[in-house]
Amino acid sequence: MYEIQYVYEDGPVTQDVDQHPLTRHVQRLTQRARAFDGRRPLVWDLLVTGFFVVAAGIDYVGGGWRNIAPNTDLPGWLIAVLTLGMSLPLLSRRTRPMAVLAVMVGFGVVNSASGAMLQIALVQLIVLFNIALRLPLKTLGWAGVLMMAPLVVGTVRYPRGSWDQQIVPQVWAYTLVALLGIAVRSRQDHTRALVERARQLEVERDQQARLAAAAERTRIAREMHDIIGHNLSVITGLADGGKYAASKSPERAAQALDAIGSTSRQALAELRRLLDVLRDEAPETAELAPQPALTDLDRLIDGVRSAGLPVRSTFHGRADSLPQGQQLTVYRVVQEALTNTMKHAGAGATAAVDVSYAADGVSVSVTDNGQGGAPSDGGRGLTGMRERTALYAGTLEAGPRPHPEPGWQVRLHLPRASAPSTALPTSKESVQ
Structure with a gap:
């Protein structure tokens, strides 16, 4: 040679x-x-x-x-x-x-x-x-x-x-x-x-490398936005509730502080896992953990409830055959929608999460009755939801609810990417 x-x-x-x-x-x-x-x-x-x-x-x-x-x-x-x-x-x-x-x-x-x-x-x-x-x-x-x-x-x-x-x-x-x-x-x-x-x-080759790097930066920015934005919103809600309860119920204030600490540690752990992947070290040195799935929606909703936002959640069917990528998309859309509700819906607002698994795919609806307007984060959250939806050829609608109903709604539908599950559908509803 x-x-x-x-x-x-x-x-x-x-x-x-x-x-x-x-x-x-x-x-x-x-x-x-x-x-x-x-x-x-x-x-x-x-x-x-x-x-x-x-x-x-x-x-x-x-x-x-x-x-x-x-x-x-x-x-x-x-x-x-x-x-x-x-x-x-x-x-x-x-x-x-x-x-x-x-x-x-x-x-x-x-x-x-x-x-x-x-x-x-x-x-x-x-x-x-x-x-x-x-x-x-x-x-x-x-x-x-x-x-x-x-x-x-x-x-x-x-x-x-x-x-x-x-x-x-x-x-x-x-x-x-x-x-x-x-x-x-x-x-x-x-x-x-x-x-x-x-x-x-x-x-x-250089152009493809630059495009891949830009796509990866966008993905990382989207993940960090979802992680930090949601957890900070929960922490803010808990802090406001703890401040209100401090003078009347010290026990509730202590519970709020415990929840703030738990949410902060969870956010730090997720950020640490994300940043470990970005290091120049070998991949095996990074801390590995599965991405959030639909089984984690209950914990997500419980965290929002503990921050002071009443949420009604309804689940129809089972998500056993839904691919992991689609599960992550559903999770992040619900997370972003609830985060926006906590930020912009105002006092006294409530939210509803409806998830339905059918033979043709999964449908999600997140609504609230608040008085707030569109998200004020420059559209990054809505853009991230649309990008995630586009990856699986889905549809996303986000905007005010039809007049005269107050509030905001987010509707997501992802077509099923694999064979439909043969398991009998079940229904679960929880209100708090």
């Missing part, structure tokens, strides 16, 4: 690949060369151009060109001009390849027509490769036509054997170089597409 680093204009991209050690070494060298070329392209262009200028100069000074030239009586200055004219333009082969090719072809025509036949003319293949690598295919076709001019001039001016022996091998060389440029270009485009796809996947 090793890393390949692709260097583009917007930065390097690293990819892990399994390859043979020799291939790995070659890849590393290639990537280093590409990285250097990306940082300092002029240096590489000067090196390539300088190499061919020196090679052509050696051929000119040593007279090696006379070994294959049809005409060896050409003046030295012409050979020097042709040598520089077909090698120096390489410096701009990547930025202006068609202009470079046009210049080289012009000197190439003179080279073929004069009979010098300098081998430096073959560097046109490098320019052809860059055209295939960087420019549209139609431009590549025009480049091929342009390169045929020196070849045709040389064949007509100095024929050697049949025309196909002079032209066909050169055409094959042009074709192979063009195909090589197209192959390299296709490979680079494919690599860029893969890199872009990987970046998109990383962006999508």
